[in-house]
Amino acid sequence: MRTGKHKTVYFDNAASSWPKPERVYRAMDACMRNAGGNPGRSGHRLSLQAARIIFETRESLAELFGVADSSRIILTSNATESLNLAIKGILKTGDHVITTGFEHNSVMRPLRFLEKESKLSLSCIGPSHKEPLDLPLLEKAITAKTKLIVSMHGSNVSGDIFPIAQIAGIAKRHGIVFLVDASQTAGSLPIDLTKLGVDLCAFTGHKALLGPQGTGGLYIREGIVLRALKQGGTGSRSESEEHPEFLPDKYESGTPNTVGIAGLGAGVKYILSTGVRNIGEKKAWLRAYLIKKLQDIDGMRIYGNPASAGLAVVSFTVPEVNSSTIARNLSDKYSIMTRPGLHCAPLAHRTIRTFPEGTLRISLGIFNTTREINYFIRCLKNTIKQAE
Ligand SMILES: Cc1ncc(COP(=O)(O)O)c(C=O)c1O
Structure with missing residues (x-):
């Protein structure tokens, strides 16, 4: 799907998956x-x-x-x-x-x-x-x-x-x-x-x-x-x-x-x-790819344990830049859908010590691609640069 000049990139599958088969x-x-x-x-x-x-x-x-x-x-x-x-x-x-x-x-x-x-x-x-x-x-x-x-x-x-x-x-x-x-x-x-x-x-x-x-x-x-x-x-x-x-x-x-x-x-x-195993493997692979790219960004803090098995749900913060500002910019300028804030889970954010600001969450689905991740990383870097 295309909105404006960019194809929509949907990285909010933990909220609701889209598109559907x-x-x-x-x-x-x-x-x-x-x-x-x-x-x-x-x-x-x-x-x-x-x-x-x-x-x-x-x-x-x-x-x-x-x-x-x-x-x-x-x-x-x-x-x-x-x-x-x-x-x-x-x-x-x-x-x-x-x-x-x-x-x-x-x-x-x-x-x-x-x-x-x-x-x-x-x-x-x-x-x-x-x-x-x-x-x-x-x-x-x-x-x-x-x-x-x-x-x-x-x-x-x-x-x-x-x-x-x-x-x-x-x-x-x-x-x-x-x-x-x-x-x-x-x-x-x-x-x-x-x-x-x-x-x-x-x-x-x-x-x-x-x-x-x-x-x-x-x-x-x-x-x-x-x-x-x-x-x-x-x-x-x-x-x-x-x-x-x-x-x-x-x-x-x-x-x-x-x-x-x-x-x-x-x-x-x-x-x-x-096959649920094939789906899980594809998502695990996309998650590893995303985490590797995020880890290259200066000051990036990723939550959870990137080294162990995990869902394709990745939360992070960038110093001095609010997650809502990043999410709004990604949506408005680049048509990338992510979710900032507390994700209806204030207790989890208290536990990982990101309360009350929360994190920016990327959640990948089976239809996402490495190309979309590369595009997202470029847009995220631009957004961070502009905010500094
Ligand atoms: C871990 C967890 N439990 C429960 C829910 C609630 O799901 P629903 O809004 O479909 O009732 C969600 C939705 O985000 C969730 O992530």
Whole structure:
């Protein structure tokens, strides 16, 4: 896409991926035109077609996440809804929760909300000198009241990857429920929820899963029962005024976002056919290329651990130049889309000591190229020079 004299360079995939694979646009258009009935409600052809689209998307997500029973994947409107359902659905007055020092506000705000209502106590575990999470400290923080551990899988600020397999092991040993926020990793890294032994996993549809905004989901392991956030029509058990107890209906009520779910299904199918490992490798390669180029710039400070494996999410600061000024200049003058500031994760910025100014974040997607990175580096150098 071209705006003004420059081709648009989109480096904000951690906020929302763009562009989407062609098949995502096509699936949404076809759904709107050919499957316009209300899924699971009416029983006519268009209603059945809509229901089939939703079933197929659920099956594709289950395949991607190594889940045998796709009814354990609850479709929601985003990761925020999934996290609220998991957190508010499992916790009771007096429970203790352990989380990391990097969580997004969609984890921290529901937790702080419950804490304020004096329903829970909270421990936030920071990094060790080498890793984004001090695992021994996390285990030490466990008390008899600890009900839930919440950890992100990948940071939307530093790109750090969290040791969810080890945390799952600790949670299992102590009989604690483990919730993963896979918003930044679903579609970028292989995730086998059954092998990992994760109890709950929230994900969003519009980032690396390549679906549209307004889609997401929550995996709920068999044996975990949550209090639902809402009750209503499901198209099932219509004779009863009691909400059904079976999945996915227990946690899904009201007419769903079928068009969005069609797009999400197409995005996940694209990932399954390309291979999540291949996608992860391409992004890792682009990340390494970007970091190497950034490291050549005088005074550049890159956060996270550039030497270890990480997501293609790179945050940096340049001395004396505000990240918002750089981002505005990159967008207005060169048509390069980046994200400055706190990235809805003030806790993470406190942890890496970039609060309140924040950082400039570059987040790469599968359709980005080294040519775009070279162009960005030239424009960034010009911007810094002009600001000095
Ligand atoms: C780590 C993390 N968790 C949760 C979210 C929330 O996702 P959504 O806005 O789709 O609910 C985001 C979005 O930026 C994120 O990066």
